[in-house]
Each structure stands twice: as structure tokens, then as C-alpha cells.
Amino acid sequence: MTDPKPVSASATSIVRRMKPAEANVAGNVHGGVVLQLCDESAATCAMRHARRRVATVRISEVTFRTPVNVGELLSIKTSINAAFGSSMEVGVRVEAEVLETGEVRHTTSAYFVMVALDDDGRPVRDLPRLATETADDERREREAHERRERARATR
Numbered sequence: 001m002t003d004p005k006p007v008s009a010s011a012t013s014i015v016r017r018m019k020p021a022e023a024n025v026a027g028n029v030h031g032g033v034v035l036q037l038c039d040e041s042a043a044t045c046a047m048r049h050a051r052r053r054v055a056t057v058r059i060s061e062v063t064f065r066t067p068v069n070v071g072e073l074l075s076i077k078t079s080i081n082a083a084f085g086s087s088m089e090v091g092v093r094v095e096a097e098v099l100e101t102g103e104v105r106h107t108t109s110a111y112f113v114m115v116a117l118d119d120d121g122r123p124v125r126d127l128p129r130l131a132t133e134t135a136d137d138e139r140r141e142r143e144a145h146e147r148r149e150r151a152r153a154t155r
């Protein structure tokens with residue numbers, strides 16, 4: 001059995017300045033563009049934990065709290081909330097920074113479930129367990145287990 005891995009070992013942040021081609025005519029960045037970056041960051045985070053390729057099987061509770069505007073710097077922060085059998089829940093928080101003023105807004109949150117796959121594309125059996133390091137890590141892990149139970153009840 002592999003040693004448990006701390007949350008901090010796989011925490012990932014992608015930083016990207018938003019371009020006009022990614023926005024509508026009003027200058028607001030498309031939600032799909034933000035979600036794609038979330039998927040990219042969540043997959044990187046999950047791969048860092050599993051050291052395997054991963055597939056997204058579920059995205060939940062996507063909330064767009066405020067618009068993102070062209071020219072703003074987007075930070076997509078991801079960390080593992082819980083590691084189950086072959087799957088992981090990755091928490092995503094997106095912040096937008098107005099570069100001219102330094103103002104930072106929380107714009108988007110979501111949860112991604114990613115499955116670690118072996119070389120034949122099957123779910124792995126040796127996913128490392130998660131080592132929580134802080135009270136926040138423990139709360140997120142507990143809440144991820146509750147979300148998993150709720151999702152399973154409706155599947």
C-alpha cells in the first residue's frame with residue numbers, strides 16, 4: 001500500500017490572463033472557458049496525487065458568482081478534498097484579479113470527481129490515500145464524503 005499523500009503535495013494553481021477571443025461582445029468571459037480551465041487544473045491536481053492519467057466523471061455545484069472580464073488575471077486553485085477507491089473529489093476555487101488595482105474577487109467554485117486510470121484505461125486499485133494536514137482539510141474531506149453519499153443515492 002502506498003503512503004498517504006498530503007493535500008499540499010498536489011495542490012495546483014493555474015494562472016491565465018483572459019483574452020478578447022474568450023469573451024462575448026460585452027467583454028464577459030464565457031462560462032465554458034472558465035470551466036475548461038477548471039477541468040485542466042483539477043486534472044493536473046488529480047494526476048499529481050495519483051501519478052496516473054485521470055478522467056473527469058462528475059462536475060457538481062458549479063457556481064458563477066460574478067462575471068469575469070477581459071484583461072483580468074484568473075487564478076484557478078485546486079486541491080484534493082478526498083481520495084476514495086479509484087476516484088478523487090477535487091475542490092476548485094477561481095479568483096479574478098484586476099491587474100490595475102490589485103482587487104481580487106472570488107468568481108467561481110465547483111467540485112470535480114476524477115478517476116485515476118491504469119495503462120489499460122481501467123480504474124486503478126492503488127490510489128494513494130489522502131493525508132489531511134489542517135482543520136480545513138478535514139472539513140473538506142468530511143463534506144466530500146457526504147457529497148459522494150448524496151450523489152450515489154441519486155445515481
Ligand SMILES: CC(C)(COP(=O)(O)OP(=O)(O)OC[C@H]1O[C@@H](n2cnc3c(N)ncnc32)[C@H](O)[C@@H]1OP(=O)(O)O)[C@@H](O)C(=O)NCCC(=O)NCCS
Pocket residue numbers: 055056057058084085086087088113115121122123151
Ligand atoms: C472513467 C471510467 C473508465 C470509469 O469506468 P466505470 O465503469 O465508471 O468504473 P467504475 O464503475 O468502477 O467506477 C470507478 C470510480 O469512478 C466513480 N464514478 C464513476 N462514475 C461516476 C459519477 N458519475 N460520479 C461520481 N463518481 C463516479 C465510481 O464511484 C468509482 O469510484 P471509487 O473507485 O472511488 O469508488 C468511465 O466512467 C469513463 O470512461 N467515463 C468517461 C470519462 C470521460 O470521458 N470524461 C471526459 C468527460 S467529457
